Amino acid sequence: MAQRNKLWANIDWITVTIALVMMLLGWVNIYAAVYNEEHQSILDISQRYGKQLLWIGAAVIMALFILVIDSSFYVFFSWPIYGLVLLSLVLVLIAGVEINGQKSWFILWGDLRLQPSEFAKFGTALALAKLTSSFNFKLSGIQSFLMVGAVIMAPLLLILMQPDTGSAIVFVVFLLVLYREGMSGAVLFFGLLTVILFLLSMLTENQVLLLLLFGGSILTHFILHQRIKISAIAAGIGSGVILLLLGVNYLAGSMFDAEYVILAGSTVSMLGFAIYILRTRMKRSMVIVGIFFASVAFTYSVDFVFHDVLKSHQRDRINELLGIQSDPRGAGWNVNQSKIAIGSGGFSGKGFLNGTQTKYNFVPEQSTDFIFCTVGEEWGFMGSLVVVALFVFLFVRLIILAERQRSVYSRVYGYSVASILFFHFAVNVGMTIGLMPVIGIPLPFFSYGGSSLWAFTILLFVFLRLDASRLDKLV
Amino acid sequence: MDINSNRKYLVVTVFVVTGVIFLIRLFHLQVVDTTYKEYATNNVLRKVVQYPARGLIYDRNGELLVYNKAAYDLLVTPREVKPFDTLRFCQILEISVEDLRKLLKDARDYSPFKPSVIVKQISPEKYATLQEQLYKVRGFYIQPRTLREYPRPMAAHLLGYVGEVTRDMIEANPYYQSGDYIGISGIERSYENELRGKKGVKYFMVDVHNRIQGSYLDGDADTTAQIGKNLISTIDADLQEYAEQLLRNKRGSIVAIEPQTGEVLVFANSPDYDPNLLVGRARGNNYMSLVGDPQKPLYNRALMAQYPPGSTFKMANALVALQEGVITPRTQYYCAHGYYSGNFRVGCHHDQSFDLVPSISKSCNAYYVYVFRAILENRKYPDIRAAYEAWREYMLRLGFGRTLDTDFVHELKGLVPTSDYYERFVFRGSRWRALPVVSLSIGQGELGVTPLQLANHAALLANRGHYFIPHMVKEVEGQEIHPRFRQPISAGINREHFDPVIEGMYQVMESGTGGMSRIQGIEVCGKTGTAQNPHGADHSVFMAFAPRNDPKIAISVYIENGIWGSTYAAPIASLVIEKYLNDSISPNRAWLESNMLKANLMNPMLLIERENNGTEE
Structure with a gap:
């Protein structure tokens, strides 16, 4: 030794x-x-x-x-x-x-x-x-x-x-x-979540991301509590509300962009879900609701950060990396x-x-x-x-x-x-x-x-x- | 001791997983995906093509007909261009500043790093001035090319011309690349593979700024350019030039062949063009104006015009009749100013009996209607249609109605109708009779013979029964010409049948229709003809060979709208023959030469006048 x-x-x-x-x-x-x-x-x-x-x-x-x-x-x-x-x-x-x-x-x-x-x-x-x-x-x-x-x-x-x-x-x-x-592993977890959300918000349309977040939240709830019935009802109500709003919007001659309709639909559904959780005291699921709203906020701030905070050459480098743009000569x-x-x-x-x-x-x-x-x-x-x-x-x-x-x-x-x-x-x-x-x-x-x-x-x-x-x- | 000690495993896992991900990615980039190797090669390799000089073309006596002159392409590598005095530059190049700007933009769009041609085929004189300026401008280079030049502009249709390859040609043959030259017509095209030589390639390695850094693989991959092979053409330049002079102000063609070899001595067309017009930067414009010229100077009459042969066809019919045994040289037919059968009449000018020899020398139409009927009504064949097919078979062997397999491109077949043709358009199921087709006997009707075919037929007569495939190249440097040109091709007619026919042709000159064109001291055998022309005055036709024994030259002459064979075609042919055999025209025929040189058949007024007082044939 x-x-x-x-x-x-x-x-x-x-x-x-x-x-x-x-x-x-x-x-x-x-x-x-x-x-x-x-x-x-x-x-x-x-x-x-x-x-x-x-x-x-x-x-x-x-x-x-x-x-x-x-x-x-x-x-x-x-x-x-x-x-x-x-x-x-x-x-x-x-x-x-x-x-x-x-x-x-x-x-x-x-x-x-x-x-x-x-x-x-x-x-x-x-x-x-x-x-x-x-x-x-x-x-x-x-x-x-x-x-x-x-x-x-x-x-x-x-x-x-x-x-x-x-x-x-x-x-x-x-x-x-x-x-x-x-230090709590949650910090690393949220760091990772941030990176994933950033990539997803760069690579997919916001409306798709919203649906993914909504679906993901309910799936996480199901994994946490193993209650298929409630999860299914939540998913049914959520998609029902979103579809209803989309239908109304369509009949109104597409007054609003589909993205905002989905945003409104999923927000309303998630709020209803939160009230239900409060009543049944499944506290852990409140975290899910919190993460959902944080993620939605983050997604919309990515657009802002990407276009208004980053410099153009930094934007280009990220776009090149993600394959969003391709300019091998530039x-x-x-x-x-x-x-x-x-x-x-x-x-x-x-x-x-x-x-x-x-x-x-x-x-x-x-x-x-x-x-x-x-x-x-x-x-x-x-x-x-x-x-x-x-x-x-x-x-x-x-x-x-x-x-x-x-x-x-x-x-x-x-x-x-x-x-x-x-x-x-x-x-x-x-x-x-x-x-x-x-x-x-x-x-x-x-x-x-x-x-x-x-x-x-x-x-x-x-x-x-x-x-x-x-x-x-x-x- | 430390409650968080287990967290080291996550940290180590992160390190190791990152390393593994990188190695997987590296394995994919470096081993699995091979495209990056190509990209790297494309980045660094520059191919510089070395263009070989095209082979030269000589005449049969070693006189240079086609050679190369230097021309220079101006290339630009847009990336390297620095601002420069565009005005002076444009003055030298004779282009506008806007043009230059557009050319530079196009080149930049193609590639900022790779050179592209912006001005083609700059003349050596201009190149000298340009070179004085070139050191001042960056990014411009000169690439030497060669262009064709013709010291004695002649035989444009035979020599052909060279042009840039089209996209189709590149697709058809990978040897060619955009900007290459290729033979488009004539010898240039037929002997493209021999003349072009082989392009060489030098590979260089360049850096990111396209600066040459050295050779690639120490030059092992390079190939040297091989210059094209020189050709000796069969043309006799002096005779060709003389023939072209005789054709001046006329429409028509002269084709002369050496009977013992099939070598084409003269291949003249009129109107024709100066081959120097289809060279260099002006080529495009000149070509368009030649295409638009109503005189059609690009039209290769000798190869592609299909005229009825007229009376020059009579020997062929006589030979078939003799071979088939339906006549003998002593067979006589009576001409009563023509041939009559009911309402049917073929006109002629005699009132006497002929046997074979004078039938040729006096060109009796009636005689040949009888001969043709004898051929078609030959008992040997079950019916007239079968006899006709047999006759047609002879005609093909005599060199009519099919291509001769020469080395000319776009050689035409001419026309000797099949029996199906007559069945469909004339007899339509009814019994075959001789009369509706007898115009073939005197070379009229549905017959098409090119001047080249007629000259070849003259060579066949001169050889008494066989010919050598006509060809325009005598020798390719260091290699044999195709063996097919050395094989005699027999017409399938016995030699003895030629004697009376040739005697007839000799008498044409001595005492017959060609008498005016008789040459003292040369035994010419010839035959005049008139090709019917539905669009205007008939064409003057003549075919001949000379001397009668041991013939050295066989010739066909067509003079469009010249009406009688004896007026233009025969004298012109006789002058070419005399020039070839004697090297000069005898003084007592100088008047004929000067008349022929002066004759102008391009003026339509003259044509009408002549039509009213033509001589007889």
């Missing part, structure tokens, strides 16, 4: 190896993605692979420093680091440079840039760990929720102001950490070319440096957000399998490590690391294979870029440092 006070023996070398292998694989694919015959030296600093080699070197040195520093440093300085991160997020809004309409970068020196939002995840993870591990803290009650919410929302909102929606969305993944720490270009790159790789790939899609710039951002295309194109399904398996293995490994922590702090932090890496992986790879909308966040350890590489390195190695001293003391 692991021994106290023997740092190097207690470090989880499996995870370290995975991280280093990923950096190396990432570098190889960056080299292939930007390869051209004029610049062949791998140390050419004018090329991205040359720079990335520098960043990797810096990241390794950084990791060493992190491992040498005492673990209590991070615990102790959690709040100051979080404060520093928030400060940098405020500063970047003031002193940052604007690139592609986003104020996300500090220019340090010449070409060297730093993206504070990448480090914000690390700071937030520390703060969340610190907060939830504080004495007598329980994830119940309005007060604790407000505190947790504030810790997560503060950086999120600052990043949204840049505006960098992609980086901001990542903070949603802390819900998974909170779930592990005892909004769909990136994903289409990305799918072509990965799809053309076949089972065993085209071979190192032989990827035409990536080498000849058909895939945009092929060294940063779309680096997975080079993997898919040049190494084929075998290469993709290795990379996906490596990531999933890393996540599971991190959960195992997190679960073996004796302190809540380390566990929460470990879960945060696993969740953040997972979210990046899921969104990034999902985007390149057309399962996720285009959200520009990097693939951890693979994508080109110093800020993200260093941020992920810090994030991970701080956890490994905590893990290495898990037997020392209880924090």
